[in-house]
Amino acid sequence: MRIEELRLQTGAGPMVLRFEPRMTVLGPLDTTERNALVDTLLAAASGTEPGVVLRYVDRTGRQVLTGPDGPLFLDDRCPAEVVNGPGSGRPNEHGPILSVRSSDLNLGKDDEPSVDDRVAVAEARAKCDLLRNLLRSTTDTNEAADRIHAELLDLDRRAANPVERPGRHLVGLLARRRAALERRLAEAETTDVTALRRQLSALTAEVAAHERRLAATTTPSPAELSRDLLDLIGRHARHGDDDFLPLLLNEPLTQVPADRRTALLEMLLRLSTRVQLIYLTEDVVVRSWARSHSPGMGVSVLEPV
Numbered sequence: 040m041r042i043e044e045l046r047l048q049t050g051a052g053p054m055v056l057r058f059e060p061r062m063t064v065l066g067p068l069d070t071t072e073r074n075a076l077v078d079t080l081l082a083a084a085s086g087t088e089p090g091v092v093l094r095y096v097d098r099t100g101r102q103v104l105t106g107p108d109g110p111l112f113l114d115d116r117c118p119a120e121v122v123n124g125p126g127s128g129r130p131n132e133h134g135p136i137l138s139v140r141s142s143d144l145n146l147g148k149d150d151e152p153s154v155d156d157r158v159a160v161a162e163a164r165a166k167c168d169l170l171r172n173l174l175r176s177t178t179d180t181n182e183a184a185d186r187i188h189a190e191l192l193d194l195d196r197r198a199a200n201p202v203e204r205p206g207r208h209l210v211g212l213l214a215r216r217r218a219a220l221e222r223r224l225a226e227a228e229t230t231d232v233t234a235l236r237r238q239l240s241a242l243t244a245e246v247a248a249h250e251r252r253l254a255a256t257t258t259p260s261p262a263e264l265s266r267d268l269l270d271l272i273g274r275h276a277r278h279g280d281d282d283f284l285p286l287l288l289n290e291p292l293t294q295v296p297a298d299r300r301t302a303l304l305e306m307l308l309r310l311s312t313r314v315q316l317i318y319l320t321e322d323v324v325v326r327s328w329a330r331s332h333s334p335g336m337g338v339s340v341l342e343p344v
Contacts, residue, residue, distance in 0.1 A: 040136070041315045042285055043102070044094040045083060058285075061311035061337035064329035067321040070290075076319060077138045077287050084136050137271065138287040141294050144267050163246040170239040173230065180227040187220050261306035268310060285315035290322065297324050304328050311337055 045056045056065070068076065082088035083105055084095070093105045094113070097120065102113040110119040180187070194217050268286070288307070292300050304325065307316060320326065332338040 040098055040285070041096045042080070042093065042317070043096060045080065046092040046094075047079065047083075047088075048090040056341060057339075058315070058317060059337065059339035060315060062308060062316040062318065062329075063339050063341060064318045064320065064326060065341045066319065066326050067323075067342070068319055069321055073289050073319040073321075077289055080287060080317075081136055081138070136285065136287065138289050139268070139271065139291050140289050141291050143271060144264065144291055160246060160249045163242055163249065167239060167242050167246060170235060170242065174232065174235050174239065176223075177227050177230045177232055177235070180223045181232075184224065184227070187224060191217065191220055261302050264303055265306050265310055268314075272314065285317050288316055288318040288320075290320050292325070293322070300324050301328060308332065308337060 041060055042058050044058065047054055047056075065076070079088060079091060080093070083091040083093035089107070091105075095103055095105075097103050101119070103110045103119045104113050105111075111117065112119050194213055197213075272286070292303055295303060300322075301324075307318070310316070318325065318329075326340065326342070329338050329340045333340050
């Protein structure tokens with residue numbers, strides 16, 4: 040089965056969503072909107088959603104329309120097989136249409152990040168940034184110490200020389216400049232650069248350790264994710280793997296660190312040569328990746344406004 044088009048009535052009027060045969064990324068959609076669209080697609084496949092029409096290609100290659108009279112073949116209007124029938128064992132998800140969440144792929148519960156390591160990583164990164172900025176400022180001041188002292192001497196000379204003495208409108212500005220230079224020198228003199236570098240090195244190692252633990256618990260390899268998805272397909276298919284189409288990916292990578300999502304998204308794109316994928320998301324990383332692959336690479340991007 041391959042979904043081609045969904046027509047539905049909204050408060051703003053009729054809406055038509057057309058899906059790429061391989062992979063369609065739809066967003067930004069928050070949790071409520073994603074769940075509502077999943078429910079609508081599942082209900083539309085069985086013809087139980089008033090005012091909603093789904094057009095798809097069945098496993099024999101024939102186009103089917105759903106509606107109040109159930110699914111009908113588009114060419115001769117004869118009844119077609121109901122694809123969403125009871126018996127799969129998943130609430131509200133039957134037949135060859137399956138909504139996949141992060142919890143289905145052992146990536147944690149939906150919308151419940153792994154708090155401890157994520158918080159620790161964020162806090163350690165913030166401390167590293169502060170230390171880097173302090174170290175950079177101290178190093179820059181030390182390297183410019185001779186120039187700063189020369190500028191201070193020049194300010195003293197100008198203030199003492201009646202000919203070069205600044206006008207009243209510059210006195211305050213030069214005084215503030217002197218105070219800023221003296222403050223930079225005082226901070227640099229009291230900062231232990233060696234201790235600062237040692238502390239930054241320890242914090243950097245701490246961040247790396249937290250990230251390794253976080254990745255180990257939430258991030259599968261592309262091969263592992265592909266295997267898990269195919270296992271999921273096999274457990275719920277009625278007519279074999281190739282009939283279990285499409286997969287509705289309901290923000291499945293929400294637990295995965297942003298810098299690791301691209302490899303998994305590339306794996307999903309490869310998988311889409313076998314299985315139609317509809318990816319519902321509010322993730323800017325996923326949407327940016329999808330736009331970079333569209334058009335011409337099997338990915339379409341729907342961004343409702």
